[in-house]
Amino acid sequence: MSKILVIAEISGGRLKKTTHSAINFARAAALPFDILALGKSIGAAVEELRAYGAGSVLAADDALLANYVAEAFVPTVADVAKRGGYTVVVVTASSFGKDLSPRVAVRLGAGLAPDISRVESQGGALVYKRPMYAGNAIGTMQVTTPVQVVSVRQSEFSPAAPSGGSSTVTAVAASPAPNAARVQFVSFEEVKSERPELTEARVVVAGGRSLKSADNFKSVLEPLVDAFGAGMGASRAAVDAGYVPNDLQVGQTGKVVAPQLYVAVGISGAIQHLAGMKNSKVIVAINKDAEAPIFQVADYGLVADLFKAVPELTDAVKQARADR
Amino acid sequence: MKILVSLKRTADPDNANKVKVAPGGAKIVTDGLEPKVNPFDEYAVETALRLVENGKTRIAGDSVVVASFGPKEATTNIRQSLAMGADSGLLFTTDDESLDGDLVARALAKVVEAQKPDLVILGKQAVDGDSNQVAQVLAETLGWPSATFAMSVNLSADKKTVTVGRQVDGGVVKLILTLPAVISVDLRIVGGKAVTNNVTPAAFAYNDGPRFAPLPMIIKAKTKPIAEAPLASLGVETGLKVRYTGFELPAARKAGIKVKDVAELVERLRTDAKAL
Numbered sequence: 192m193s194k195i196l197v198i199a200e201i202s203g204g205r206l207k208k209t210t211h212s213a214i215n216f217a218r219a220a221a222l223p224f225d226i227l228a229l230g231k232s233i234g235a236a237v238e239e240l241r242a243y244g245a246g247s248v249l250a251a252d253d254a255l256l257a258n259y260v261a262e263a264f265v266p267t268v269a270d271v272a273k274r275g276g277y278t279v280v281v282v283t284a285s286s287f288g289k290d291l292s293p294r295v296a297v298r299l300g301a302g303l304a305p306d307i308s309r310v311e312s313q314g315g316a317l318v319y320k321r322p323m324y325a326g327n328a329i330g331t332m333q334v335t336t337p338v339q340v341v342s343v344r345q346s347e348f349s350p351a352a353p354s355g356g357s358s359t360v361t362a363v364a365a366s367p368a369p370n371a372a373r374v375q376f377v378s379f380e381e382v383k384s385e386r387p388e389l390t391e392a393r394v395v396v397a398g399g400r401s402l403k404s405a406d407n408f409k410s411v412l413e414p415l416v417d418a419f420g421a422g423m424g425a426s427r428a429a430v431d432a433g434y435v436p437n438d439l440q441v442g443q444t445g446k447v448v449a450p451q452l453y454v455a456v457g458i459s460g461a462i463q464h465l466a467g468m469k470n471s472k473v474i475v476a477i478n479k480d481a482e483a484p485i486f487q488v489a490d491y492g493l494v495a496d497l498f499k500a501v502p503e504l505t506d507a508v509k510q511a512r513a514d515r
Numbered sequence: 516m517k518i519l520v521s522l523k524r525t526a527d528p529d530n531a532n533k534v535k536v537a538p539g540g541a542k543i544v545t546d547g548l549e550p551k552v553n554p555f556d557e558y559a560v561e562t563a564l565r566l567v568e569n570g571k572t573r574i575a576g577d578s579v580v581v582a583s584f585g586p587k588e589a590t591t592n593i594r595q596s597l598a599m600g601a602d603s604g605l606l607f608t609t610d611d612e613s614l615d616g617d618l619v620a621r622a623l624a625k626v627v628e629a630q631k632p633d634l635v636i637l638g639k640q641a642v643d644g645d646s647n648q649v650a651q652v653l654a655e656t657l658g659w660p661s662a663t664f665a666m667s668v669n670l671s672a673d674k675k676t677v678t679v680g681r682q683v684d685g686g687v688v689k690l691i692l693t694l695p696a697v698i699s700v701d702l703r704i705v706g707g708k709a710v711t712n713n714v715t716p717a718a719f720a721y722n723d724g725p726r727f728a729p730l731p732m733i734i735k736a737k738t739k740p741i742a743e744a745p746l747a748s749l750g751v752e753t754g755l756k757v758r759y760t761g762f763e764l765p766a767a768r769k770a771g772i773k774v775k776d777v778a779e780l781v782e783r784l785r786t787d788a789k790a791l
């Protein structure tokens with residue numbers, strides 16, 4: 192009998208919303224599932240996880256798991272998966288899930304379906320779709336080993352809402368991690384922001400190299416971001432130039448987002464950027480070059496100098512929101 | 516210090532929107548796209564070189580070996596990394612369709628056993644398959660400590676450990692790995708100050724980005740050794756654990772419109788898109 196083990200993502204004792212997409216995968220696959228929570232002092236996260244319709248929430252609460260280090264986490268995930276006879280192990284393809292999933296697959300002798308955008312059950316077998324070539328081709332694939340490991344793209348699996356269940360909680364032991372001795376965790380320097388997280392925001396406003404400085408991001412772009420109550424994104428060029436933190440990069444190798452509204456300001460629309468945002472519901476582009484490739488994916492394109500258009504748009508959005 | 520870098524030949528990533536799908540969706544066709552070094556692997560080569568240099572000069576005794584799995588033509592791409600400064604290349608030939616990340620990682624583990632490097636550096640992802648798995652599978656297979664998504668690497672003076680800054684969601688994680696170890700690199704690793712080795716003076720600044728090969732190096736690279744052998748010679752199980760059954764192009768977005776000014780944009784967002 193097939194059953195799924197969902198790996199929850201917990202950071203600093205808090206359940207991360209990424210977890211909801213992996214839970215949604217389990218629901219889409221229409222198979223029974225349990226959730227594994229790992230960390231130190233994770234009582235609150237475990238309690239929260241009981242409401243999603245899992246058979247059980249398995250809790251590995253151990254000092255060894257206080258910070259995510261692959262060498263420490265992988266043995267426990269693999270042992271829990273083996274002992275429980277799970278046939279599918281799923282995690283969201285965040286930086287945590289991307290790092291963890293291939294390693295768990297090795298331990299389970301399992302094939303990996305990485306960063307999938309869809310799952311379908313065909314004659315009892317799970318069939319996956321996954322974007323490749325920066326989203327310019329979609330592959331259909333299956334895993335042929337008895338056990339499979341899957342990572343799911345957060346933007347393609349809308350967050351699961353609590354279903355009101357009350358799963359049982361089972362404590363599980365952390366497994367010894369011999370390789371962990373050669374990896375020392377030093378620190379996690381967190382970038383804190385008051386704004387909604389990029390991957391969860393309904394609106395994302397993103398800026399490019401054209402903003403020319405960190406100061407302009409603050410004085411020109413941020414008022415627009417805040418007028419929308421949006422998450423802020425950026426192109427790689429803006430991040431590389433140090434205008435904004437790394438964490439804001441949208442694209443093939445940054446965050447993949449699919450908000451209701453994506454506003455690209457002074458971003459040319461390189462393939463690698465489009466890969467991270469072209470599934471947004473509505474796309475607006477502001478760029479002074481009428482030939483910029485971003486206009487090929489924009490629903491509404493405005494050819495204008497951003498230093499003039501953005502303040503105007505900011506005022507208009509504030510006005511429109513005040514009128515509502 | 517011996518560093519092994521893995522390098523994949525990929526169809527020109529800047530033109531990935533020109534890939535096609537064969538009739539019936541049997542495979543992805545990249546005809547007409549120039550085969551290039553996977554950009555992250557170019558960054559991996561740059562990282563390795565910065566670790567074995569004292570500023571502009573090489574540290575005697577250190578070496579950088581580049582390994583690739585793929586068609587014979589990948590020699591050209593290995594040669595590009597030799598022109599950047601790597602010392603030698605290894606090519607294990609097979610056609611691309613018979614490879615996947617899991618197999619590459621297991622084959623690479625065999626290469627590691629034979630080459631005995633102190634450090635293996637890979638790209639965080641090959642930008643054709645976008646799988647992001649080889650470094651993780653390799654580390655787990657070898658039982659070596661590892662750090663994926665490296666945006667900074669500092670090699671200790673005694674060359675026994677590396678301190679790696681990992682770029683993760685929400686910030687940066689710092690880990691200290693005891694060598695031998697596996698690292699996969701992210702974009703920021705080619706920042707001018709991202710890689711340090713306690714030999715190159717702190718005042719020395721690299722240019723941002725991977726280096727261009729100057730003409731003398733391109734000429735010199737022609738004489739550097741590239742050993743070629745069939746993949747099968749590694750004695751690795753070549754069965755794959757996943758099967759691709761078809762490919763398609765994504766649905767095109769419907770063409771948008773240009774608005775004449777901010778007022779029209781706001782109006783459209785309110786009425787057509789209901790996004791305000």
Ligand SMILES: Cc1cc2nc3c(=O)[nH]c(=O)nc-3n(C[C@H](O)[C@H](O)[C@H](O)COP(=O)(O)OP(=O)(O)OC[C@H]3O[C@@H](n4cnc5c(N)ncnc54)[C@H](O)[C@@H]3O)c2cc1C
Nearest residue numbers: 399400401426427428442443444457459463464479480497
């Ligand atoms: C391996 C690899 C991975 C990559 N991954 C990513 C990724 O994940 N995300 C990503 O974004 N990029 C990524 N890139 C980089 C990508 O190829 C582009 O270089 C980058 O997206 C360009 O950023 P940009 O649009 O801000 O800058 P540019 O390409 O320089 O474009 C600036 C744009 O602003 C416009 N402009 C200038 N001034 C004004 C003004 N006053 N008003 C209005 N418009 C103006 C210009 O017309 C131009 O279109 C990657 C590249 C590589 C090699």
Ligand SMILES: Nc1ncnc2c1ncn2[C@@H]1O[C@H](COP(=O)(O)O)[C@@H](O)[C@H]1O
Nearest residue numbers: 521522584637638640641646647648649
């Ligand atoms: N065929 C290959 N030959 C050599 N290295 C490879 C190959 N495929 C993947 N790699 C390495 O593994 C990294 C991650 O690839 P992937 O996990 O496939 O996204 C790449 O950046 C390369 O360093």
